[in-house]
Amino acid sequence: MLVEDNPGDVRLIEEAFKSAGFATTFHTVTDGAAAIDFLQDQAATDSGPNLDLMLLDLNLPRTDGFEVLETIKDDPALSSLPVLVLTSSEATEDIVKSYELCANAYLTKPTDPAEFADIGRAVEAFWIDEATLPPVPS
Template identity: 85%
Template sequence: MSPSASSDPVSLLLVEDNPGDVRLIEEAFKSAGFATTFHTVADGDAALEFLQTEATADSGPDLDLMLLDLNLPRTGGFEVLETIKNDPELASLPVLVLTSSEATEDVVKSYELCANAYLTKPTDPDAFADIGRAVEAFWIDEATLPSVPS
């Protein structure tokens, strides 16, 4: 069952170090019109700490999706993907890479590390709303997402 089929908001982990992009992404999802709870961290270390806490917690927010920038301080996005891929507790978490890189090698490496989608950040702030609507249309309204242990 998709998260929008229940009354619970969609729970997203946003891993993004640029405060301006955080604001644009949060506004994009808000303008898409579905209830979203954002858990935001600014680097790969904080993302992995959050995920490890999430995976071992008896209670706490269940995550529906993770939006991951690749270019992060400390632990980078590729290392975060690799850790998720190799952790049975986290491997089913859908990860959408949302980054400024259009490099073919970044796209290929992201999919090799089991990213579920690769989205390039738009350069036009208004185009972020299109990303929010696209994620809602597919990942929230259409796709059946796994339950990630919490």
């Protein structure tokens, strides 16, 4: 799942994963409220959320990324979802707060669009190829 309000960043992230050779299907929403609605709808199904991981921007309209993290942390049906914060903020307080709210990683968006491919490769190499993630319900 990709939670990102900037259409240019959505395109760069999707292209980064494609160029890394990672066959990804993104469910993309553009604000935190839509992300929470989607997650809660998925959690209400018998199998729970059918997501491998979430890429979450912090600076979102309506409901910010911190509120999304808080919702995930506080809901047992969602709390095992790996969440990678991918944001432009380099503020120490944002990093600390993200980890306090159980983010699994904090990544700063590159300033050079070409560097997004490095993010895609890094996420694939660790989170998909190496890390053992909770099973995705079938």
